[in-house]
Amino acid sequence: MKDVARAAGVSVATVSHVLNGTRNVSHATRERVEEAIRSTGYSRNEIARELKTGASDLVGVHIVDYNPFYTDVLRGIERALEGAGIRFVVASTGENWRRQLELLEAMVARRMRGLILAPVDGFDAERVAQIVPPDTRVVLYDREVQPPLFPSITSDNLSAAREIVDHFAGHGYRNIGIIASGEHISSMQHRRAGFVQRARELGLNVYVIETESNEEGGRHAAYQVLESRRNGTALEALLVTNNLMLTGALSVFQSAGWKIGADIAVAGFDHHFWCDAMAPPLTMVKQRAELMGERCVEWLMKSDIGVGVIERLPTELVIRGSCGCQSPLQLNPS
Amino acid sequence: MKDVARAAGVSVATVSHVLNGTRNVSHATRERVEEAIRSTGYSRNEIARELKTGASDLVGVHIVDYNPFYTDVLRGIERALEGAGIRFVVASTGENWRRQLELLEAMVARRMRGLILAPVDGFDAERVAQIVPPDTRVVLYDREVQPPLFPSITSDNLSAAREIVDHFAGHGYRNIGIIASGEHISSMQHRRAGFVQRARELGLNVYVIETESNEEGGRHAAYQVLESRRNGTALEALLVTNNLMLTGALSVFQSAGWKIGADIAVAGFDHHFWCDAMAPPLTMVKQRAELMGERCVEWLMKSDIGVGVIERLPTELVIRGSCGCQSPLQLNPS
DNA sequence: TTGTATGCGTTATCAC
DNA sequence: GTGATAACGCATACAA
Numbered sequence: 106m107k108d109v110a111r112a113a114g115v116s117v118a119t120v121s122h123v124l125n126g127t128r129n130v131s132h133a134t135r136e137r138v139e140e141a142i143r144s145t146g147y148s149r150n151e152i153a154r155e156l157k158t159g160a161s162d163l164v165g166v167h168i169v170d171y172n173p174f175y176t177d178v179l180r181g182i183e184r185a186l187e188g189a190g191i192r193f194v195v196a197s198t199g200e201n202w203r204r205q206l207e208l209l210e211a212m213v214a215r216r217m218r219g220l221i222l223a224p225v226d227g228f229d230a231e232r233v234a235q236i237v238p239p240d241t242r243v244v245l246y247d248r249e250v251q252p253p254l255f256p257s258i259t260s261d262n263l264s265a266a267r268e269i270v271d272h273f274a275g276h277g278y279r280n281i282g283i284i285a286s287g288e289h290i291s292s293m294q295h296r297r298a299g300f301v302q303r304a305r306e307l308g309l310n311v312y313v314i315e316t317e318s319n320e321e322g323g324r325h326a327a328y329q330v331l332e333s334r335r336n337g338t339a340l341e342a343l344l345v346t347n348n349l350m351l352t353g354a355l356s357v358f359q360s361a362g363w364k365i366g367a368d369i370a371v372a373g374f375d376h377h378f379w380c381d382a383m384a385p386p387l388t389m390v391k392q393r394a395e396l397m398g399e400r401c402v403e404w405l406m407k408s409d410i411g412v413g414v415i416e417r418l419p420t421e422l423v424i425r426g427s428c429g430c431q432s433p434l435q436l437n438p439s
Numbered sequence: 440m441k442d443v444a445r446a447a448g449v450s451v452a453t454v455s456h457v458l459n460g461t462r463n464v465s466h467a468t469r470e471r472v473e474e475a476i477r478s479t480g481y482s483r484n485e486i487a488r489e490l491k492t493g494a495s496d497l498v499g500v501h502i503v504d505y506n507p508f509y510t511d512v513l514r515g516i517e518r519a520l521e522g523a524g525i526r527f528v529v530a531s532t533g534e535n536w537r538r539q540l541e542l543l544e545a546m547v548a549r550r551m552r553g554l555i556l557a558p559v560d561g562f563d564a565e566r567v568a569q570i571v572p573p574d575t576r577v578v579l580y581d582r583e584v585q586p587p588l589f590p591s592i593t594s595d596n597l598s599a600a601r602e603i604v605d606h607f608a609g610h611g612y613r614n615i616g617i618i619a620s621g622e623h624i625s626s627m628q629h630r631r632a633g634f635v636q637r638a639r640e641l642g643l644n645v646y647v648i649e650t651e652s653n654e655e656g657g658r659h660a661a662y663q664v665l666e667s668r669r670n671g672t673a674l675e676a677l678l679v680t681n682n683l684m685l686t687g688a689l690s691v692f693q694s695a696g697w698k699i700g701a702d703i704a705v706a707g708f709d710h711h712f713w714c715d716a717m718a719p720p721l722t723m724v725k726q727r728a729e730l731m732g733e734r735c736v737e738w739l740m741k742s743d744i745g746v747g748v749i750e751r752l753p754t755e756l757v758i759r760g761s762c763g764c765q766s767p768l769q770l771n772p773s
Numbered sequence: 774t775t776g777t778a779t780g781c782g783t784t785a786t787c788a789c
Numbered sequence: 790g791t792g793a794t795a796a797c798g799c800a801t802a803c804a805a
Contacts (some may be wrong), residue, residue, distance in 0.1 A: 440782065440783070441782085451782090451783085451784095452784085452785085455783070455784060455785090456784095459784085461784085461785090483782090483783080484781090484782050484783070485783095486781090486782080486783090487781070487782035487783040487784090488782080488783055488784075489783090490781090490782080490783070490784095491782080491783045491784045491785085492783085492784065492785095
């Protein structure tokens with residue numbers, strides 16, 4: 106800035122004001138300053154600006170992993186941040202509370218404008234409130250935690266699971282199952298609770314298969330289903346609670362020669378572009394992941410922070426063929 | 440820091456040195472300082488530190504979009520950065536050079552330690568070299584550009600495409616096609632060139648279908664294939680050059696009643712978890728996306744920057760059923 | 774309309 | 790082994 110000031114024959118204050126448009130500058134000097142900026146190839150040092158103003162233009166975003174669900178959330182966050190001139194740093198921690206804590210400290214040290222976090226298994230809200238300075242906004246997403254010290258944006262997982270049960274029941278299935286993980290995570294727990302709850306209400310037989318939250322877990326669970334059918338248990342329909350477990354399970358069923366939608370009805374969570382390319386296309390609960398990201402940003406920007414408020418976004422049931430419906434997905438030449 | 444110094448009865452200099460371990464401090468005072476840090480809940484201001492030292496612990500990462508390929512690269516970058524205590528800010532721009540330029544300026548303004556970029560259509564390397572200060576490292580990935588002012592990590596797309604042609608030829612197919620996009624991007628151009636080149640060498644009939652690089656584009660292209668068969672052109676095998684176009688095309692073939700691997704052989708680019716859940720599982724060119732991310736970081740950290748050096752990572756042909764092979768994917772209970 | 778001077782929270786230089 | 794203090798590059802209060 107000093108160089109620019111010298112080149113333009115003005116003071117650094119004037120340069121600053123030209124840069125920020127923060128006070129009247131005569132047309133002539135403004136021209137000279139702008140020319141000096143161009144000729145010197147000046148680039149403002151955001152670090153110094155941030156130190157002086159105390160206002161960061163960086164938001165910290167935590168994701169559990171790079172599952173397409175979370176990258177969709179990122180897309181939403183990026184879109185919502187666009188225009189505000191704010192960027193974000195992203196980091197994943199897996200289901201590891203200690204790593205999340207370290208991440209938190211790094212973000213606080215960088216004095217970020219706000220933090221968007223997916224609380225992992227073991228999340229300690231009080232610890233977080235203690236670490237994060239009161240002027241730093243925190244928004245949680247995807248999972249709900251106690252005590253409710255921060256605003257949260259999640260999906261209405263309970264209703265979503267209940268809706269699937271109703272759809273299964275509409276098909277006439279009376280023996281249904283859910284593949285879920287045992288993590289202490291509200292999303293999983295709500296999906297499981299809603300599924301079992303509604304099945305009982307309808308007098309259906311319900312089986313819960315607990316497994317790891319990845320493809321290997323899905324394969325394991327699928328083998329159990331295969332096995333149980335040999336033993337006479339006629340599981341007709343299955344909800345798989347995330348996309349990794351789902352693809353794992355599908356591989357097993359298909360390599361066993363089962364026809365999806367006929368030999369077994371299947372539905373899953375998190376609709377993505379590849380779901381419609383399956384044969385048959387997959388019936389999926391679609392979370393509004395991008396919207397979730399956008400809402401996080403909105404809450405972050407809001408001046409009146411609703412502490413502990415939970416917004417549960419509605420999900421959308423995308424009905425295709427894997428649940429046994431005659432695949433209504435129509436592709437016509439356009 | 441002043442508070443901590445006062446609480447410990449020492450100077451800020453001592454606090455700083457305790458924090459950084461940058462000079463000998465007597466055990467007693469060190470204890471007192473550490474206690475003071477704890478009791479005051481002090482968190483070092485990284486902004487000020489960065490301003491003073493001029494050494495950022497932030498890397499800027501650009502991705503074209505949130506396609507799983509790029510998020511895999513992110514995963515690799517994160518892993519490689521781990522341990523170095525470096526985080527990254529990520530931003531997508533689509534195939535928009537102007538947006539990429541703005542992003543670049545923002546990253547330079549934040550004085551980041553380095554930049555990892557996927558050059559988009561219209562990329563002007565000289566302009567970039569002019570904007571980025573000489574002490575900021577720049578590494579390009581996924582695409583190659585001229586002039587070669589920066590080191591680049593890409594996939595060996597030419598060989599990958601040639602390999603697919605050989606595999607198709609091994610099946611006995613003599614009429615093969617490639618669905619490609621018209622973007623001025625080296626990856627696409629090399630895939631197309633390798634495919635056509637090798638087909639000619641083997642005396643095969645080769646068709647190039649140009650379309651948009653998304654699902655809609657894939658569907659359009661597939662309709663052309665459907666149409667051409669009605670006209671007597673017997674296209675037997677198809678390479679689709681990205682995952683979005685691929686799923687679009689597959690949907691159309693399946694809704695037309697074609698059996699993948701029998702009525703038409705299909706192979707694609709970028710293997711992901713869902714590819715093995717398809718029926719039949721998909722034969723795919725697997726790019727080493729995570730490795731690509733890791734290599735970007737390694738090059739970024741290296742002291743001797745190989746300006747203009749290109750490293751082309753080998754791809755891996757994942758052979759399943761969609762190319763007409765008897766799907767060798769075996770899933771056994773473990 | 775413009776300039777001077779102070780301080781943001783660190784690190785680093787110099788002195789003791 | 791420790792402390793005072795000058796910068797880092799900017800924004801801004803206060804003068805002119």
